[in-house]
Amino acid sequence: MNQRLRTRSDWLDEYHQGVRYGLLGNLILEETSPFQKITIFESKRYGKALLLDDCWMTAEKSEKCYHECLIHPALSCSTQIDNILIIGGGDGGSARECLKYKEVKSIDLVEIDLRVIELSKKYLPTIGGNAWSDSRLHLQIKNGIDWVKNAKENSYDVIIIDGADPIGPSKELFSNSFLTDCKRILKRGGVLATQSESPESFRQIHINIVKVLREIFDYADPMYGSVSIYPSGLWSWTFASMGKPKYMNPKKSRVNEISKNCQIWSERWQQGAFNIIPAFIERELAKT
Incomplete structure (x- = not known):
């Protein structure tokens, strides 16, 4: 569904059907558990955020x-x-x-x-x-x-x-x-x-x-x-x-x-x- 996530400079983007949804900030951690890919990202606008399998899950200032x-x-x-x-x-x-x-x-x-x-x-x-x-x-x-x-x-x-x-x-x-x-x-x-x-x-x-x-x-x-x-x-x-x-x-x-x-x-x-x-x-x- 959201097949890929990448960083460009200090942006992190979720891609979905030809549209990307990104935040500006810094990558903190990226690892793969037995179940899924887990990413922690610190954004300038919404604070620290969690992604699972390259999809935004939650962020401190918007949750x-x-x-x-x-x-x-x-x-x-x-x-x-x-x-x-x-x-x-x-x-x-x-x-x-x-x-x-x-x-x-x-x-x-x-x-x-x-x-x-x-x-x-x-x-x-x-x-x-x-x-x-x-x-x-x-x-x-x-x-x-x-x-x-x-x-x-x-x-x-x-x-x-x-x-x-x-x-x-x-x-x-x-x-x-x-x-x-x-x-x-x-x-x-x-x-x-x-x-x-x-x-x-x-x-x-x-x-x-x-x-x-x-x-x-x-x-x-x-x-x-x-x-x-x-x-x-x-x-x-x-x-x-x-x-x-x-x-x-x-x-x-x-x-x-x-x-x-x-x-x-x-x-x-x-x-x-x-x-x-x-x-x-x-x-x-x-x-x-």
Whole structure:
């Protein structure tokens, strides 16, 4: 999908379908784990950044545009938030946002690549923050597909899928079988949240993710926002639930608890983000 990354002088570029998305700065580290290529880059605009398989994943000064939008529509709305499952999320940002809620009792963070966690802790410590030392966070260095397949029914109040583009280790995180297993282990009244790519740069992948979730769950809706370092800058997150669209109605007590510590997310922002679905996406999703 994004086949190559290169440096020219002090620029680092991600290439996607004839367009490049680059930052100015300095290469800190580049290595290959048993699962993927990992790059740490220090940019002048957004601070230190992480790339996996030559794709921008996160950066210190833009990560809240992604993590707050993935986490809070799910946790502010789910019936209960005692037990949380995060698949991926090795930079620690999703766990940090979940741990803002005092109601959260336990988080299983299942990351396949230990090196992503190790390097994030070392080079991007502000993203995970205090999450790494919080006793409620339980790291599981395992395959997320297998974890979900083997988990008991009704195990989690919220499931967060914080994976990379659907290539390499993250490819199966968007499959029908994996998402069906997620539904099985999600408690009634719970919410599933997943990043769902750019409706501009990954148009068909984005549409397919939403359609698969609508086949499996009673309700699934995409939400849109801006993540400047990602291809096109326009990004999406999709939320799913059974019975009714739980993710549409934040609980006031939770909003009051965490909103003062958010830079992007708010109840008003969330409402608008669900309503700005592009017309061509809405038409595609309406097709049977």
